[in-house]
Amino acid sequence: MSKFMNLARKFNCFYFNGDLQRCRPFLVCGKQVGVMQAKVVEAACRYPDVFQMDSSGMISMHPSLKTYEERSARINHVLTQWKEERLFVTLKGWRNECYEVRTGFADPPLLKMDRSAACLFGVRQYGVEINGYTRHPQLGMSLWLQRRALTKPTWPGKWDNMVAGGLSVGHSVLDTALKEAEEEASIPAYLLANLRSAGSVSFYFESERGLFPNTEFVYDLELPADFVPHNSDGEVDIFELVPVSQVMERIFTPEYKTTSCPTTLDFLIRHGFINSDNEPRLPELVELLHIPLHYLYSQSSSQSPISPN
Amino acid sequence: MSKFMNLARKFNCFYFNGDLQRCRPFLVCGKQVGVMQAKVVEAACRYPDVFQMDSSGMISMHPSLKTYEERSARINHVLTQWKEERLFVTLKGWRNECYEVRTGFADPPLLKMDRSAACLFGVRQYGVEINGYTRHPQLGMSLWLQRRALTKPTWPGKWDNMVAGGLSVGHSVLDTALKEAEEEASIPAYLLANLRSAGSVSFYFESERGLFPNTEFVYDLELPADFVPHNSDGEVDIFELVPVSQVMERIFTPEYKTTSCPTTLDFLIRHGFINSDNEPRLPELVELLHIPLHYLYSQSSSQSPISPN
Numbered sequence: 001m002s003k004f005m006n007l008a009r010k011f012n013c014f015y016f017n018g019d020l021q022r023c024r025p026f027l028v029c030g031k032q033v034g035v036m037q038a039k040v041v042e043a044a045c046r047y048p049d050v051f052q053m054d055s056s057g058m059i060s061m062h063p064s065l066k067t068y069e070e071r072s073a074r075i076n077h078v079l080t081q082w083k084e085e086r087l088f089v090t091l092k093g094w095r096n097e098c099y100e101v102r103t104g105f106a107d108p109p110l111l112k113m114d115r116s117a118a119c120l121f122g123v124r125q126y127g128v129e130i131n132g133y134t135r136h137p138q139l140g141m142s143l144w145l146q147r148r149a150l151t152k153p154t155w156p157g158k159w160d161n162m163v164a165g166g167l168s169v170g171h172s173v174l175d176t177a178l179k180e181a182e183e184e185a186s187i188p189a190y191l192l193a194n195l196r197s198a199g200s201v202s203f204y205f206e207s208e209r210g211l212f213p214n215t216e217f218v219y220d221l222e223l224p225a226d227f228v229p230h231n232s233d234g235e236v237d238i239f240e241l242v243p244v245s246q247v248m249e250r251i252f253t254p255e256y257k258t259t260s261c262p263t264t265l266d267f268l269i270r271h272g273f274i275n276s277d278n279e280p281r282l283p284e285l286v287e288l289l290h291i292p293l294h295y296l297y298s299q300s301s302s303q304s305p306i307s308p309n
Numbered sequence: 310m311s312k313f314m315n316l317a318r319k320f321n322c323f324y325f326n327g328d329l330q331r332c333r334p335f336l337v338c339g340k341q342v343g344v345m346q347a348k349v350v351e352a353a354c355r356y357p358d359v360f361q362m363d364s365s366g367m368i369s370m371h372p373s374l375k376t377y378e379e380r381s382a383r384i385n386h387v388l389t390q391w392k393e394e395r396l397f398v399t400l401k402g403w404r405n406e407c408y409e410v411r412t413g414f415a416d417p418p419l420l421k422m423d424r425s426a427a428c429l430f431g432v433r434q435y436g437v438e439i440n441g442y443t444r445h446p447q448l449g450m451s452l453w454l455q456r457r458a459l460t461k462p463t464w465p466g467k468w469d470n471m472v473a474g475g476l477s478v479g480h481s482v483l484d485t486a487l488k489e490a491e492e493e494a495s496i497p498a499y500l501l502a503n504l505r506s507a508g509s510v511s512f513y514f515e516s517e518r519g520l521f522p523n524t525e526f527v528y529d530l531e532l533p534a535d536f537v538p539h540n541s542d543g544e545v546d547i548f549e550l551v552p553v554s555q556v557m558e559r560i561f562t563p564e565y566k567t568t569s570c571p572t573t574l575d576f577l578i579r580h581g582f583i584n585s586d587n588e589p590r591l592p593e594l595v596e597l598l599h600i601p602l603h604y605l606y607s608q609s610s611s612q613s614p615i616s617p618n
Binding site for chain 1: 413414415435481482483505506507508509510511524526578579580581584585586589590591592593595596597598599600601602603604
């Protein structure tokens with residue numbers, strides 16, 4: 001097994017090792033929005049007026065909760081209790097920032113919940129990531145990496161792609177990318193004119209906090225060799241320009257944010273640095289950067305979910 | 310459903326509509342190499358010394374056939390009979406060119422069979438495709454498309470990517486790309502120096518001929534605006550330089566080779582022409598260009614295969 005394939009198993013650990021068969025699909029308005037592990041199902045069953053389990057074992061938000069507001073208020077009430085009871089480690093990192101839960105990315109939101117709770121319900125999360133790169137006269141093709149601030153609630157001090165951020169309500173994907181590029185790396189507008197959409201990556205990570213079925217919209221931004229990003233919002237410790245050959249070593253270290261590796265690998269593959277010569281199982285690696293979350297979250301009957309195990 | 314998503318359902322028609330649950334995994338030396346539809350299983354069962362069905366319904370090549378040569382000879386014997394009996398339409402297009410059957414792309418070959426029979430056994434097929442493009446002063450970003458010769462056994466007269474070819478024994482992926490670029494489009498070596506590996510696409514097509522679980526290694530080749538490809542091997546009718554905006558119309562017509570669309574779409578996504586603004590379900594589209602063939606072909610026990618239905 002190559003180093004790249006091992007890494008793909010790491011950021012897809014729930015896809016490979018997670019017990020998806022024993023998780024329960026979580027439905028709102030008859031459509032799947034998430035996946036619940038046994039410990040969350042157990043806690044949820046204490047609230048039969050909020051969560052309902054059907055005969056096939058799927059958990060739904062109670063159909064009497066008819067509006068976005070009702071559902072959001074009730075789930076917030078439950079989560080606040082869980083937080084006080086210290087039932088789940090992820091709720092220690094309560095964000096006071098809500099996440100909109102939808103069936104599909106382009107569908108209307110069905111409820112909102114604190115961002116720290118999304119992983120308890122295995123809700124799909126979407127973000128944007130920008131590969132900032134330059135063809136440096138001495139270093140050759142190089143990527144700007146950021147080291148995350150030590151004060152960040154998740155992955156403090158880890159290496160990350162130049163710009164990364166979650167999608168926020170009311171902003172398009174491109175707007176979010178532009179906003180984050182300005183806030184995180186102070187990229188001026190005349191350079192952002194070069195920002196290019198380059199697709200997306202999908203993977204399924206699990207940590208002690210919960211489940212992370214993540215999709216990142218990927219952008220590439222070529223920068224002049226003499227440009228240096230600097231942070232404006234306190235979320236970045238330092239930026240470093242790293243030659244591709246060194247990036248291809250650093251991504252394997254524990255100092256690199258695991259869930260940022262798919263976007264980095266996607267860049268290295270699209271630009272030919274990882275290819276069929278240095279990775280004989282290239283197609284499998286590429287498939288593992290785009291696992292079928294659209295299908296894993298399509299349950300509405302008693303079909304059983306899929307995973308490689 | 311957007312036009313792009315509809316197109317993805319077309320080249321993935323077996324993934325979406327095929328009856329994978331009722332197909333039988335086809336194993337050689339205990340590992341899955343293919344998938345057999347009922348009509349093929351029926352024909353194979355007439356040769357119990359070549360094919361063996363186990364209690365879980367999987368078909369294996371008979372374990373008494375111990376070598377590559379034995380297996381290849383016996384399957385060739387069966388296929389020759391089927392061809393004479395006119396049992397399967399695909400064998401009308403007998404190629405007199407063999408295909409090496411392997412567990413995974415980088416694994417040693419287990420047997421060979423005529424290329425026209427690979428789709429009967431649902432054997433994974435690998436090819437290379439080159440997106441030849443130019444930033445034209447008048448037309449803007451444009452792709453060189455080829456119209457396939459009317460004499461080609463498959464998809465005659467259809468529009469296709471600039472260069473495409475199956476992987477041949479004894480040649481690396483890159484070597485195959487270089488060889489095809491020279492033979493099909495007469496690209497000189499000094500221009501081929503710009504050839505860039507850009508990843509791969511995986512999809513699952515079905516036609517009256519059989520099953521096509523295909524993986525294409527994708528290359529991009531930027532060409533000078535004044536370069537015009539010309540064919541040397543008789544496999545191409547004409548080449549045409551088509552602006553991206555027109556490519557994005559032509560791929561939806563029946564004149565475009567369905568199984569070449571994934572590589573074209575992958576190019577359009579990687580270069581930002583299809584993005585979250587014009588395709589709200591971009592992540593699902595990207596996932597459908599990279600369906601998990603690695604997993605669909607990983608059966609070795611009584612697990613049931615997966616598909617979206």
